[in-house]
Amino acid sequence: MKKLIINIILVSSLFISFQVSSTVIQVDRNFDGDIINETKQLLEILSVYNFGDSRAWLNDFQDLLRRIHKNPEIYPEIEDLMIEFLQSDATMEGKQYICKQIGLIGSKQSVPVLSKMLLDISAFNMALLALEPINDKEVDKALIKALSKTKGITKTGIINSLGVRKTPEAVNPLSKLIFDKDHLISSSSIAALGKIGNMQASISLGTAYQKAEIPLKWSISDAWLKSADNISSYEETYPIYAEVYKDNPPVSIKTAALNGLINTYTGESSDYLVAALKDPDPEMQEAVIPLIRNLDMKNDMEVYIKELPNLKENLRIQLVLAIAARRDPAAHDLLLSMIKSKNQDQRLSALMVFPDHAKSSDVVFLASFASKSKGRERDMARECLNSMSGDNINDAILTVAQKACPEERVELIRAIGYRNIISGIDILLISAKHTERKVRIESFKTLGKIGSPDYLPEIIELMIKSESSAERKEAEKAITSIATTKDDESTQSDEILKVIPAVKTLNAKISCINILGNLGTEKSLPVLREYLISGEYNIRVAAIKALSEWPDASPRKDLLGIVLKTKDIKQHTLAIQGYVRLTLIDNNLREDDKATALKETMELSENTNEQKIVIAGIARVQSLSALRQVIKLLDRKELQNEAEAAVIDISRKVGELHPEKTRAILNQLLNDSQNPEFKSAIEERLKWMK
């Protein structure tokens, strides 16, 4: 019976605790603006908070805290309420939250309560959370007092807080703990002394360092060095760094000691650094490099440069790059030497930083290097030419470009473009007439980048005189590019329209027509329409192609006219291609109209190639009528594959607009088709539509 009663009580208490922990915290939003009252209300809510409960109160509390922080005069009152809260039977979670807030507004007022909490293993952490930031000597006293009353993890926490607070009064008690048997207490005391870092701490650590054995010695040395960093007198700190350094500690500590040495040594710091470069430990050698890089700028790098031949390759590269990072003038020749080395890693490393060091005298070398390299090295050499920022670089490029051999000239012409050297346009115009095709082509490319409309007549003239199609193509691109920089779009084709009547050479005329097509100005249309009926076959073809790529559907009917009239298969096919394209981009046509237009085009197609072009166009029309059209083509064996593909394509788009009808059509096809692949594709489509 007794057992039963106990069980009932236990179950009931579990039930009750479940009820409490699952309480939804209701926040009263009818605050009257009185901060004190609001604090009381929120504390009441917080008093029953457990992890996992609703945190609906959090926003309000944070809002309240913001208001509290704007009114420091009420801190004492609020702190009183919080102290009371800590002494209540509120949940630990609630108290933890409040401890964090006390850390922000607290004073020595809170120290007594928090000091008691230090001795409670379940509460010491939150007590430290509150105490550590409070700027009052009473906190330090309380922490030191608690040292002797605590042990283990609690004591460690207190030691850490004393270190964070840099409590000078803690040096004595902490010094006694350096050799504590508890490793946690020992190491945390050492670390705290390092953080406190005053002269007294430094002396304690130094004394301990002499007595300690490895590995404790190294922990102490680390803290000792940290304490030395806080002492301003070089006379007092230098011996510390020297002592630790000579004992050959692990690399990280040795590096810190070395850093201290070179900052405090009154003699030549290079003595130490050069010696360290020769350290038997490769890790130490590498660790020295950043120290050299970060030396004061008045330090001469010559002494380190002398060591380069003695270093292993990897270290040599790092040292050169460190010297280069200092923008040291000596770096230039070193980097150049690396770029000329047989090792690709060296070349790439040097090229990466060379733009900051390159001079105008390097232009020739870089152009030559770029012309003979491939892949990444070539790109990086070009990048050097493009971005080197020394004096007179542009002038050097222009000067050298005029005399360079063709391969190097090509590189320099590219650099003129990337550097936007407008004054180089005259050189480009001359280079566009060079005997070497590569030079001419590159010149046109660069003219396209930096040329202005003022130069159009001259560039057009050069294009007209070009003898190879490759050059003419580049010239067309350049002229198009320059013409489109004109603000007034309607005038972009003016220069070409002016010269085209007088152009006699067929290829040049075609190039002019191509340009008119690229520019797509309204003024060009009548001219191109005339060329559609030119007596010269290739001119007619060029005109059809130019109109086919028009930016809008204006020439659509012209192309249809060609389709209807011409007997020539090439013109017919090109016109169909263009007509299909322009139909699809015609904003005046609805989808069904496009479908109808393309259906008519299908009837005008002369062969399966043209029909396939039209089917591809119909496949891009989003309408049921387009779908029905391609279905009619399924019976034609020569177009079956294309028609099936178009059915799937169109149904993908139309299925969203007309799901029921599309589904019905596809189901019918599934029934009728004999092609297993097509049926499978339809089934897949139907699955997606569900």
Added chain:
Amino acid sequence: MFIGTPQNFNVDKLEMPSVVSRPPFYAPAGTENIAYEKFIESTDEDPIIGENELITDGDKEATDGSFVEFRSGNQHITIDLESTHEIYAILIWHFHKKARVYKDVIVQVSDDPDFIIDTSTLFNNDHDNSSGLGVGEDFHYVETHEGKLIDAKGAHGQYVRLYSNGNTYNELNHYIEVEVYGKPVE
């Protein structure tokens, strides 16, 4: 060897890469790469990365500075061999540092620069006719360092055109190198 996490290729009719090296391809004596340093025209006239010249410069590495990147969508490049040639094989390297499949790859040879008359289609894996050149029967394939070998069977032409329309990794188009093996027609 590919870098990066292997991906599932969501393409139909896929030919997996061979685990052994491709056997030698035989062509008549005197055959050479006639595309080397030839002029290339592209539908994307301003590539995102690189320049057209990289496609026939002899560098087949999939490293920075060795490939051209064109915009998304159906794009093509045309190599002008400067005279009619008898072509035996064409080798294509799209980007192959990561395993990927390029879509709607079509290769044509013609003497007509517009590829209307007397055009031979040597390879076509456009399975939905999105290029408008007809549904192709050839399989998709995974790009490798060996390149894709297309048997041109002695097709005649001055121009070689190669199409693509994105890949399984992104929508963009890439070329590292194209080689065309043949001899001038006398």
